[in-house]
Amino acid sequence: MTLLFSVAIKIALLTLGALAATAMLRRRSAAMRHWVLATTMVCCLCVPAVELLLPSWSIPLPATWLAPSVTSSIRLTSEAPAPQVQNGPGDVARNVSGVEIPSPATIVAAIWIGGALIELTVLIVALLRLRRLAARSERVSTGTWRTAADEICIQYGIHQPVRLLKCPHPTLLATWGLLHPTILLPEGAQAWPEDRVHVVLRHELAHIRRADWAVVLTADLLKVVYWFNPLLWIACRRLRHEAERACDDLVLSSGVSASEYATHLLDVARESVSRRHRWSPAIAIAHHSMLEGRVRAMLNARVNRKPLTTFMRATTVAAIAVVALLVGVVSLSGNTPSAVARDAQVIPPSTIPVLPADARPAPSAVPASRAAAQTQASGGTIEGVLYDQFGGLLPGVSVRLSHAVNGSSQASTTNRSGLFVFRDLPAGDYEVATELPGFLAVKTVVRAEPGATVRRHITLPVGTLQETIHVTCSLNTSRPSAPAGSATPGAQKQTTGPRGVEPKIPATFTGGIGGQIKAPTKLSHTNPVCPTGVTPDNTVVRLAGRVGIDGLFTDLHEVSNVAAPYAASAMDATRQWVFTPTLLNNVPIEVNITVTVSYSWSN
Numbered sequence: 001m002t003l004l005f006s007v008a009i010k011i012a013l014l015t016l017g018a019l020a021a022t023a024m025l026r027r028r029s030a031a032m033r034h035w036v037l038a039t040t041m042v043c044c045l046c047v048p049a050v051e052l053l054l055p056s057w058s059i060p061l062p063a064t065w066l067a068p069s070v071t072s073s074i075r076l077t078s079e080a081p082a083p084q085v086q087n088g089p090g091d092v093a094r095n096v097s098g099v100e101i102p103s104p105a106t107i108v109a110a111i112w113i114g115g116a117l118i119e120l121t122v123l124i125v126a127l128l129r130l131r132r133l134a135a136r137s138e139r140v141s142t143g144t145w146r147t148a149a150d151e152i153c154i155q156y157g158i159h160q161p162v163r164l165l166k167c168p169h170p171t172l173l174a175t176w177g178l179l180h181p182t183i184l185l186p187e188g189a190q191a192w193p194e195d196r197v198h199v200v201l202r203h204e205l206a207h208i209r210r211a212d213w214a215v216v217l218t219a220d221l222l223k224v225v226y227w228f229n230p231l232l233w234i235a236c237r238r239l240r241h242e243a244e245r246a247c248d249d250l251v252l253s254s255g256v257s258a259s260e261y262a263t264h265l266l267d268v269a270r271e272s273v274s275r276r277h278r279w280s281p282a283i284a285i286a287h288h289s290m291l292e293g294r295v296r297a298m299l300n301a302r303v304n305r306k307p308l309t310t311f312m313r314a315t316t317v318a319a320i321a322v323v324a325l326l327v328g329v330v331s332l333s334g335n336t337p338s339a340v341a342r343d344a345q346v347i348p349p350s351t352i353p354v355l356p357a358d359a360r361p362a363p364s365a366v367p368a369s370r371a372a373a374q375t376q377a378s379g380g381t382i383e384g385v386l387y388d389q390f391g392g393l394l395p396g397v398s399v400r401l402s403h404a405v406n407g408s409s410q411a412s413t414t415n416r417s418g419l420f421v422f423r424d425l426p427a428g429d430y431e432v433a434t435e436l437p438g439f440l441a442v443k444t445v446v447r448a449e450p451g452a453t454v455r456r457h458i459t460l461p462v463g464t465l466q467e468t469i470h471v472t473c474s475l476n477t478s479r480p481s482a483p484a485g486s487a488t489p490g491a492q493k494q495t496t497g498p499r500g501v502e503p504k505i506p507a508t509f510t511g512g513i514g515g516q517i518k519a520p521t522k523l524s525h526t527n528p529v530c531p532t533g534v535t536p537d538n539t540v541v542r543l544a545g546r547v548g549i550d551g552l553f554t555d556l557h558e559v560s561n562v563a564a565p566y567a568a569s570a571m572d573a574t575r576q577w578v579f580t581p582t583l584l585n586n587v588p589i590e591v592n593i594t595v596t597v598s599y600s601w602s603n
Contacts, residue, residue, distance in 0.1 A: 004112070007051055008226055010327050011044045015231040017323065022238065029304045030245030030297075032312070037239045038215040039317050043324035044222055050328030112228070119224040133172075134182060137165035144194055145185065148201050155254070156209045166190070173200065173268065181208040199256055199264045206247035215239065241293070248294055249305035258298045265295065379424035380448030384456035386418045386434060392514015392585050393418035394460060397436045404429040404445070416513070432456065438463050438517045462517065462584060465547060465593035469570075473530035473601045518583035520547065520591075528573040528597055531565035536601035539563065541570040543595040549588035551579040559594075570597040 018040035022033040102110070140146055145164050153162060163182040170187045183204045192200075207213070219236040226232050252258055269291055297303050382401065386394040399420045402409040405428060412420045422430075425448040433443045439460040446454050545556030553575060558567045574595055581588030 004109075007048050008229065010047050010051070011222070011226055012229055012231055013327055014040055014044055014047070014324055015229070015235045018320075019231065019235055019238065022242070027304060029306050029308070030242045030249055031306075031308050032316075034215075034239065034242035034246050035308055035313060035316055036320070037235060037242060038218075039320045040324075041215065041218045041222060041235070041239070043320055045218060047324065047328050050325060054325075054329050115227045116225055119227045123220055123224060130176065133167055133169070134165055134184065137167040137184065140164035140166050140185065140190075143190065144197055145189065145201070148194075148197050149183075149205065152198070152201050152205050156205055158205060158209055162205065162208060173204075175204045175207045176213050177208075178211060178214050181213070183208075195260070196264045196267070199251065199261055200268065202251045202254055202256065203247050206250040207243070209250075210243070210246065212243045212247075215243070244294055245297055248298055249303075250307070252298065253305055253307070258301075262295050262298050265291070265298075379426060380450055381421065381423045381453040382425060382430060382432065382446050382448055382456075383419065383421040383453065384432065384458055386414050386420070387457065387459050388439070388514040388584060389459055389461055389589070390514060390585055390587065392512055392516075394436060394439075394515045395513065397434055397460070397515075400433045400435070401425075402431045402433065404431060432458075434458065434460060436460060436515065438519075439515070440464070462582070462589060462591055465520065465582070465591055467593065467595045469528060469595070469597045471528050471530065471597060471599045473536065473599060475536060475601055475603050512585075514585050516583075516585050518586075520551070520579040520582045522577060522579050523551065524576065524578035526573045526576040528569045528599075530599070531563075531569045534563055534565045538601070539566045539599045541566050541597040541599070543570060543574055543597070545593055545595075546590050547579055547582065547593050548590050549581050551581055553577065553593075554590075566597075566599060569599075570595070573597075 018037050021036050025033050025036065141164075149162055149164055153159075158181075160179065160181065163177075163180065164185060165182060166185050166187065166189065168187055172184060173186050173189070174184045176182055176184075183201075189197075216239075219232075219239055222232055223236055248261070251261060384399075386397050386399075388394055393416075395414050395416045395418055397414045397418070397420075398411065399414060400409055400411045401422045403426075410422065412422060414420045427448055427450055429445055429447050431443055432446055433441065435441050440463055442458055442460055444456060444458060446456060448454060539562050540560065541558065541562050542560040543556055544559045546554045548554050556571065556574060558571065560567075574597075582591045583589070
């Protein structure tokens with residue numbers, strides 16, 4: 001959804017720029033204005049490709065424009081993750097029956113897709129009707145229409161064959177097609193006077209010469225996807241109007257007098273006034289909503305009717321393409337360079353959670369060092385192998401064995417095969433505690449028996465990310481402040497694959513050395529905004545959630561009991577953060593995260 005919204009906003013900006021340009025070019029020819037709009041429509045179609053394929057260029061804005069002063073740090077800790085908060089009776093994420101309610105983003109996406117499907121259906125039905133009408137029409141291969149069409153094609157330099165079809169409809173006159181252009185003539189067109197035939201054909205063949213059908217389809221496709229954009233609808237309407245004006249100018253430049261052309265145009269419009277064809281995507285000569293403006297332009301001798309030169313076309317395309325490229329790659333960022341730590345830090349554990357021993361079956365290959373660990377009859381033996389969550393062996397892990405009654409303890413370190421061994425143990429219960437930076441510490445209780453060997457296969461989960469934000473709010477109301485969520489995230493780079501494609505996580509035992517953690521880096525940071533209308537007290541907001549393999553938050557929720565404005569400020573900013581994936585053995589994984597936002601106030 002982030003990509004679609006970004007593309008929609010950029011297309012709206014390009015469309016607004018094109019409409020502004022046509023307004024400034026009102027004294028230039030209609031062909032020039034149409035070329036600007038048509039080139040913009042093509043560039044709008046390329047914006048998603050630019051957004052996906054080209055590297056983004058983030059423009060940082062001054063921090064004082066966006067949010068109060070903030071200091072930030074991120075680290076990977078081996079502390080136990082905060083307990084998950086259960087959904088309470090007032091939780092809006094679920095209804096009383098326990099069924100999840102769609103998020104606002106899901107609802108917006110459904111509305112967007114539904115509208116696009118409706119628009120696409122309308123366009124396809126219109127094309128099918130046009131095709132069916134053409135199939136019922138009679139081909140015109142001789143007579144006045146065919147002779148005049150061939151002569152005008154030579155004058156216009158049209159090389160592809162143009163079909164003339166006489167349809168059974170009494171008033172329909174339209175043109176469509178690019179490789180195989182077709183002009184649909186009304187049923188009584190063969191009785192028209194010869195001068196009207198020449199005027200109508202010059203206009204319709206002008207559309208074919210200018211390839212207006214391809215431009216119309218491009219605009220219609222844009223409307224299908226971005227149907228909610230009113231600027232796009234205005235631009236498409238303006239595009240058709242300028243296309244008709246440009247064809248009128250081409251007809252008048254061929255020697256037809258303005259009064260004669262206007263007379264024939266009004267006659268054609270008068271015959272078709274009884275039935276309008278809003279459903280047809282074809283280009284009609286006498287569209288009623290444009291007729292008055294076209295007639296006025298025809299009779300105005302001061303209107304610029306100069307055709308576009310090749311140089312002007314190339315210059316316009318280059319200028320609009322550069323603007324579209326800049327709009328496509330640029331994004332505004334509210335990041336402050338000192339606010340985001342570039343690298344995560346691994347800190348030692350402070351507490352040891354109790355987890356049950358993992359029931360993972362032993363690997364088929366028994367390490368050679370295990371043959372040396374022979375059980376002696378005088379005492380028991382406790383041994384085990386440590387794995388990461390992908391089944392990688394963990395050498396160099398500190399393991400401490402403590403007697404549950406007298407508290408005596410001894411330490412060991414896993415070897416290259418992830419193996420630890422404690423021998424000659426008196427009978428009793430023992431705690432086996434592990435410690436490895438970057439992983440959660442694990443404690444499991446094992447009972448030793450004389451002359452027996454107890455084996456355990458223990459999995460160490462990856463530790464928890466911790467982010468601490470210190471927000472300094474100013475009591476001076478003259479200091480600029482932004483509304484919640486106004487800071488725009490920077491570029492959301494994907495380091496694990498194409499955008500929107502999540503890498504697969506292996507679920508089988510790897511059999512090799514594991515424990516290789518690459519901590520995440522924050523790609524996009526949005527500073528919390530100081531809440532308004534609250535008592536300026538020092539407040540600490542604590543959030544908990546998970547960072548997925550795409551670097552985005554999932555299940556982010558508040559775990560502290562503070563005033564709602566402070567919690568909303570912290571949640572609004574945190575939801576916009578983007579990270580690189582946390583890698584375990586070069587594979588992205590989900591990881592727990594806790595966020596602490598401290599608000600303080602100063603003059």
